[in-house]
Amino acid sequence: DGGITQSPKYLFRKEGQNVTLSCEQNLNHDAMYWYRQDPGQGLRLIYYSQIVNDFQKGDIAEGYSVSREKKESFPLTVTSAQKNPTAFYLCASSIGTTDGPLHFGNGTRLTVT
Amino acid sequence: EDQVTQSPEALRLQEGESSSLNCSYTVSGLRGLFWYRQDPGKGPEFLFTLYSAGEEKEKERLKATLTKKESFLHITAPKPEDSATYLCAVGRGGGADGLTFGKGTHLIIQP
Numbered sequence: 042d043g044g045i046t047q048s049p050k051y052l053f054r055k056e057g058q059n060v061t062l063s064c065e066q067n068l069n070h071d072a073m074y075w076y077r078q079d080p081g082q083g084l085r086l087i088y089y090s091q092i093v094n095d096f097q098k099g100d101i102a103e104g105y106s107v108s109r110e111k112k113e114s115f116p117l118t119v120t121s122a123q124k125n126p127t128a129f130y131l132c133a134s135s136i137g138t139t140d141g142p143l144h145f146g147n148g149t150r151l152t153v154t
Numbered sequence: 155e156d157q158v159t160q161s162p163e164a165l166r167l168q169e170g171e172s173s174s175l176n177c178s179y180t181v182s183g184l185r186g187l188f189w190y191r192q193d194p195g196k197g198p199e200f201l202f203t204l205y206s207a208g209e210e211k212e213k214e215r216l217k218a219t220l221t222k223k224e225s226f227l228h229i230t231a232p233k234p235e236d237s238a239t240y241l242c243a244v245g246r247g248g249g250a251d252g253l254t255f256g257k258g259t260h261l262i263i264q265p
Contacts, residue, residue: 045197074252083158083255084198084241099252131197133252140185140205140245143253145197 043068045146047132052151054126062117062149064132070144072137073115077101078129078148087130090115091137119151126153156181160242160256167263170231175259177242178224185245187225188253189218192239201240232263 045066054060066073072091076084086099090109104123109115115134119126129150133143157180167173179187186205190198202211204220211218215236217228227240239260243253 047197076255081257083257084243084253086246086252086254089252097251133197142186142188142200142203144200145190147197148195150195 045132045134045144047130047146047149049149050147052149054151054153056153057121058153059118059120060126060151060153062119062130062132062151064115064117064146065113066115066132066134066146067113068134068144069112070134070136071112072135073109074133074135074143075099075105075107075115075117076131076133078131084131087117119153126151156244156246156254158242158244158254158256160240160259162259163257164260165262167229167232167261169233169263169265172228172230172232174229175227175240175261176224177227177256179242179244181244187220188243188245189225189227190241190243192241192258198241229261232261234263234265237261237263 048063074089075087078084085101087105088107090096106118129148131148133145135143159178161176189201192198202218207222209220215230219226239258241258243255246252
């Protein structure tokens with residue numbers, strides 16, 4: 042079955058540590074995205090990539106970094122500079138050439154203490 | 155700046171009691187209006203895309219409609235398994251720039 046795999050499902054880190062969230066897709070989609078979801082808030086766009094080796098900042102990129110070395114993979118690093126890193130992180134992908142829907146993974150819940 | 159506002163924030167219905175969820179939007183040029191369903195602890199599941207005013211789409215007990223300023227998600231004779239958070243989103247820009255989401259409507263269907 043094609044889909045988006047995010048791992049791990051739950052992640053715990055101490056304040057001051059960088060942490061990398063994994064996102065892999067086998068849908069052969071060109072575009073990939075990272076969103077953050079907090080209680081009572083809509084999904085907010087962190088970074089997106091329309092093609093390998095290229096990515097753009099979304100609305101809340103500060104304190105985050107990404108890479109896109111392979112079409113299938115779009116890892117997100119939450120750095121120690123991110124002031125409020127505890128959240129539910131969602132990765133998504135789309136075909137990328139049309140105004141089509143995003144397809145989401147099942148998320149990683151990050152808790153930083 | 156694109157804006158998406160969903161109402162109500164929460165809705166509790168009895169099984170079989172039909173209702174509608176609202177999504178109003180402000181965009182410079184609509185590039186698709188998207189509805190998703192999200193269950194607790196899971197990623198959003200795509201339901202519908204609407205592109206032009208007057209367009210309607212249906213899936214089981216759900217029907218989405220679109221006007222120039224808002225979209226409605228009509229739920230007919232809902233069942234407890236329809237309980238979820240329903241998210242509305244609009245395309246951000248050209249091609250693959252992602253979506254701007256509303257905060258969602260938390261729907262509870264009581265047996």
